[in-house]
Amino acid sequence: MADLKSEFLGIRSPNPFWLASAPPTDKAYNVNRAFEAGWGGVVWKTLGEDPPIVNVNGPRYSALHSNERRVIGFNNIELITDRPLKTNLDEIRQIKRDWPDRAVVASVMLPMNEAVWKKIVPMIEDTGADAFELNFGCPHGMSERGMGAAVGQVPEYIQMATEWCKQAATVPVIVKLTPNVTNIVPPAKAAQAGGADAVSLINTINSIMRVDYDTLTMFPTTDGMGTHGGYCGEAVKPIALNMVAEIARNKDTRGLPISGIGGITDWRDAVDFLALGASNVQVCTAAMVYGFKIIDDLTDGLSMFLDDKGMRSVAELVGKAVPSVTDWQYLNLNHVSKAVIDQDLCIKCGRCHIVCEDTSHQAITHTVNGQRRFEVIDDECVGCNLCVSVCPVDNCITMQPMTDGIDARTGKAISRTKANWTTHPNNPMRKAD
Amino acid sequence: MAKPEFTADIRAGRLDKADIDNNFSDLHPPLSRAEALIAADRCYFCYDAPCTTACPTGIDIPGFIQKIRSDNIRGSAQTILRENIMGGMCARVCPTEILCEDACVRHTHEDKPVDIGLLQRYATDPIFENNTKLFERAQRSGRRVAVVGAGPAGLSCAHRLAMLGHDVVIYNRNSKPGGLNEYGIAAYKTVDNFAQREVDYILSIGGIEVRNNVALGADVTLAELRDQYDAVFLGIGLGAVNDLGISGADIVGVENAIDYIAALRQAADKGTLPVARRVLVVGGGMTAIDVAVQSKRLGAEQVLIAYRRGPKEMGASEFEQQLAQTNNVSILHWMTPVAVSKQDGTISVALARTRLGSDGRLTITDDVQTLQVDMVFKAIGQKLVDDGLQGVALQGGRIVVDDNFATALGRVWAGGDCVVGGEDLTVSAVQHGKVAAIAIDRSLRSG
Ligand SMILES: Cc1cc2nc3c(=O)[nH]c(=O)nc-3n(C[C@H](O)[C@H](O)[C@H](O)COP(=O)(O)OP(=O)(O)OC[C@H]3O[C@@H](n4cnc5c(N)ncnc54)[C@H](O)[C@@H]3O)c2cc1C
Ligand SMILES: Cc1cc2nc3c(=O)[nH]c(=O)nc-3n(C[C@H](O)[C@H](O)[C@H](O)COP(=O)(O)O)c2cc1C
Numbered sequence A: 001m002a003d004l005k006s007e008f009l010g011i012r013s014p015n016p017f018w019l020a021s022a023p024p025t026d027k028a029y030n031v032n033r034a035f036e037a038g039w040g041g042v043v044w045k046t047l048g049e050d051p052p053i054v055n056v057n058g059p060r061y062s063a064l065h066s067n068e069r070r071v072i073g074f075n076n077i078e079l080i081t082d083r084p085l086k087t088n089l090d091e092i093r094q095i096k097r098d099w100p101d102r103a104v105v106a107s108v109m110l111p112m113n114e115a116v117w118k119k120i121v122p123m124i125e126d127t128g129a130d131a132f133e134l135n136f137g138c139p140h141g142m143s144e145r146g147m148g149a150a151v152g153q154v155p156e157y158i159q160m161a162t163e164w165c166k167q168a169a170t171v172p173v174i175v176k177l178t179p180n181v182t183n184i185v186p187p188a189k190a191a192q193a194g195g196a197d198a199v200s201l202i203n204t205i206n207s208i209m210r211v212d213y214d215t216l217t218m219f220p221t222t223d224g225m226g227t228h229g230g231y232c233g234e235a236v237k238p239i240a241l242n243m244v245a246e247i248a249r250n251k252d253t254r255g256l257p258i259s260g261i262g263g264i265t266d267w268r269d270a271v272d273f274l275a276l277g278a279s280n281v282q283v284c285t286a287a288m289v290y291g292f293k294i295i296d297d298l299t300d301g302l303s304m305f306l307d308d309k310g311m312r313s314v315a316e317l318v319g320k321a322v323p324s325v326t327d328w329q330y331l332n333l334n335h336v337s338k339a340v341i342d343q344d345l346c347i348k349c350g351r352c353h354i355v356c357e358d359t360s361h362q363a364i365t366h367t368v369n370g371q372r373r374f375e376v377i378d379d380e381c382v383g384c385n386l387c388v389s390v391c392p393v394d395n396c397i398t399m400q401p402m403t404d405g406i407d408a409r410t411g412k413a414i415s416r417t418k419a420n421w422t423t424h425p426n427n428p429m430r431k432a433d
Numbered sequence B: 001m002a003k004p005e006f007t008a009d010i011r012a013g014r015l016d017k018a019d020i021d022n023n024f025s026d027l028h029p030p031l032s033r034a035e036a037l038i039a040a041d042r043c044y045f046c047y048d049a050p051c052t053t054a055c056p057t058g059i060d061i062p063g064f065i066q067k068i069r070s071d072n073i074r075g076s077a078q079t080i081l082r083e084n085i086m087g088g089m090c091a092r093v094c095p096t097e098i099l100c101e102d103a104c105v106r107h108t109h110e111d112k113p114v115d116i117g118l119l120q121r122y123a124t125d126p127i128f129e130n131n132t133k134l135f136e137r138a139q140r141s142g143r144r145v146a147v148v149g150a151g152p153a154g155l156s157c158a159h160r161l162a163m164l165g166h167d168v169v170i171y172n173r174n175s176k177p178g179g180l181n182e183y184g185i186a187a188y189k190t191v192d193n194f195a196q197r198e199v200d201y202i203l204s205i206g207g208i209e210v211r212n213n214v215a216l217g218a219d220v221t222l223a224e225l226r227d228q229y230d231a232v233f234l235g236i237g238l239g240a241v242n243d244l245g246i247s248g249a250d251i252v253g254v255e256n257a258i259d260y261i262a263a264l265r266q267a268a269d270k271g272t273l274p275v276a277r278r279v280l281v282v283g284g285g286m287t288a289i290d291v292a293v294q295s296k297r298l299g300a301e302q303v304l305i306a307y308r309r310g311p312k313e314m315g316a317s318e319f320e321q322q323l324a325q326t327n328n329v330s331i332l333h334w335m336t337p338v339a340v341s342k343q344d345g346t347i348s349v350a351l352a353r354t355r356l357g358s359d360g361r362l363t364i365t366d367d368v369q370t371l372q373v374d375m376v377f378k379a380i381g382q383k384l385v386d387d388g389l390q391g392v393a394l395q396g397g398r399i400v401v402d403d404n405f406a407t408a409l410g411r412v413w414a415g416g417d418c419v420v421g422g423e424d425l426t427v428s429a430v431q432h433g434k435v436a437a438i439a440i441d442r443s444l445r446s447g
């Protein structure tokens, strides 16, 4: 069996799965249960200055459900820890003593005041915590007070606060980034410039779940009024993956260790993050939705996957897919794929036909020789992958690359030479070949 | 002479009330909202959906299921009832396993179709419970149409005609409207007086007057109706029962299955209905299964069905055959009665083995065994009563109609079980009535 042992910034844990800073890591009781279940580490629920913040006494969470009420997306308006700093520090110290083989990282959020950082950071480090994670991501409540995302959205602030923390700490410092920015690279660069040892991402995304169809107020509310919250869970994974890949492939930030977060629910999600450049992963919503037991599938699923790939450690997987990510302008415009329908698998639902007919390229039949039959018309197919995306039968429609012959749609011969937009005749800014 | 082993044993109250209530409760209990959402989620929202094609009334099935998913139940019910005003009854009685659900692509995918029938019931039940108005009548046309028969065909035709603005009078031989929905369908398929609640809903559109206990032929003639109305629709079903055509078939204890079923459906307390200890049913259709299963559920000890051909030839669907089996009804295939006699109350039925001859025709062999029972039910099909149908062309004992359900007689349309091509299905009768109404409307507006 592949070895799942993980080392992130020198911090060892029996597997690369940490619980993200959030309710699952709010106190010793939960963390003990998580470690008993097998989690590799925790990032403690974000600590702040005393007096502790207060939370609303009504709904903090809401969910986007499938019809089977599977939670697809999750929203929260919870703030950082609402317990006194000392209580948290005592518990962290005890936990680290009881679970020496697990990673225990302290998440912190402090005001933009150097003196505060210099005072509190050493107090936290004294617990024996393995590292700091700076919460520059919380998009609600804390940001109104100039912290969380309010810091994470201004690269200069990120750099400044990171520097303060680095000066006060001897253990590694991870900067947790907010996705509520148009480009994730500048905040990552700022963290790097401030001396961060790693970045973790993503925190939650600004969101309103829906309205209440009876009262026509936003939903949920606290006594009739609501506020935007932070969105997470399965639905945010693609957004998080892009941000992780952007940092992993940028020439300046490449090599900066990444802890991947956002929507991880089963082991395949972890593979996505790891292959796109994260060195370990953190989970919040999936644990909040299913409990700690999901760690069993996360760990043995990943381990069996590594075995199947002939990889002996997680490290071998990290970053494997990064070289395949590029800018649009470098995609090979000479490549041609066509959809191909496996008639033996086709159940004749007709969805491929209607979506291609109504919204795409009119490239799938519904009747052939008087029979209900769905076939791709190569003359029209642009290879957009819409039919593949909607077909309810796995692998029934596949995109097959053409390696030679003529593309029936364009009448042009398939070329094996690559050519992209940078040299395309339609590009006014093209470079000479 | 030796005493017979058994003497006739036919009596009421074989089971106590709780057992009877349980035995005649909903065969397929309705879906809860949670179940319905999961079932609805399984629908792929097919293009040109095969299930819709397979539904005789052409209900937009993916359309109504999509509306269940979005909690638009009223919209869903409207999608159903627009095509099939008896969508509530059909949800209960359609043999979906040979109709929409047989065609469902998920059947191909994983051998388990979407629960279309149950979803249809989920969407329509609240409409009947709350009497929600979904349809308006068009501007009054001033035209009047006579509908003969208040079964599914007649009621469907009347409702569509009323919707299109015409006034309708229904002449119905029975004392209650509903046709076989009221008198024929198995009790556990339509509990809680649903048949009458559905009729009430259909009539609530307005413009339809029902005259019960009036029979075409005996009480009113077709000529009179053609005189008094702008058009006539015949939905009289099949009023008579086929005969066994063997000696002894007229003895007491050899009964018509549909008469017994009608009595069962009309009984205020099913426990008062006499039922035999040993029952033999002759036939292979839905009626045979229904009378057999219901006898069993009333407390009959031994119920056998004798059918002269094999399982594949049975009119009853595979599901219905299984229903018989799970109710401990045995089906004897390739058996037909050749003589019936009665002694000391016990009925002896001589059953001969049949087989297919080399010419493909059914032959009765000499291999005969005798069975002793207390009651025999004839369920070998119904036939048209042609009293009062003068001038209407018949073929093979049924009314001849064209694609629009017009008969050979001017301004007279017909549909349901009574026409050539009638399929003995509620849903088909509803479709006939609907198509005829649209044709009648067209003819009234052009004429
Ligand atoms: C026992 C049994 C079980 C069945 N189970 C099912 C089932 O589970 N699913 C299914 O889809 N189908 C089932 N069917 C078939 C279904 O009931 C019929 O196909 C359907 O009712 C036909 O409708 P109809 O309107 O043509 O005729 P009917 O329902 O027979 O209605 C005829 C109406 O016309 C009236 N009438 C008759 N003669 C005259 C006259 N001379 N003058 C005035 N009125 C007259 C009658 O009073 C009656 O109201 C079953 C049938 C039987 C007998
Ligand atoms: C209820 C809740 C509270 C959270 N609180 C914090 C927090 O205090 N500090 C923090 O850094 N992130 C917090 N997060 C963000 C998570 O740590 C994580 O970054 C985010 O939810 C994305 O991961 P997921 O999709 O696995 O949940 C919180 C998330 C949730 C759902």
Ligand code: SF4
Binding pocket: A338, A339, A355, A356, A360, A361, A362, A363, A364, A376, A377, A380, A381, A382, A383, A384, A385, A386, A387, A388
């Ligand atoms: S790939 Fe796109 S264009 Fe081609 S058949 Fe599929 S949907 Fe149509």
Ligand code: SF4
Binding pocket: A341, A345, A346, A347, A348, A349, A350, A351, A352, A353, A374, A390, A391, A392, A393, A396, A397
């Ligand atoms: S979507 Fe898939 S299963 Fe449905 S018709 Fe197209 S190829 Fe067949």
Ligand code: SF4
Binding pocket: A349, B042, B043, B044, B045, B046, B049, B050, B051, B052, B061, B062, B103, B104, B105, B106, B114, B116
């Ligand atoms: S065939 Fe089945 S899956 Fe397709 S629309 Fe009909 S019910 Fe839905």
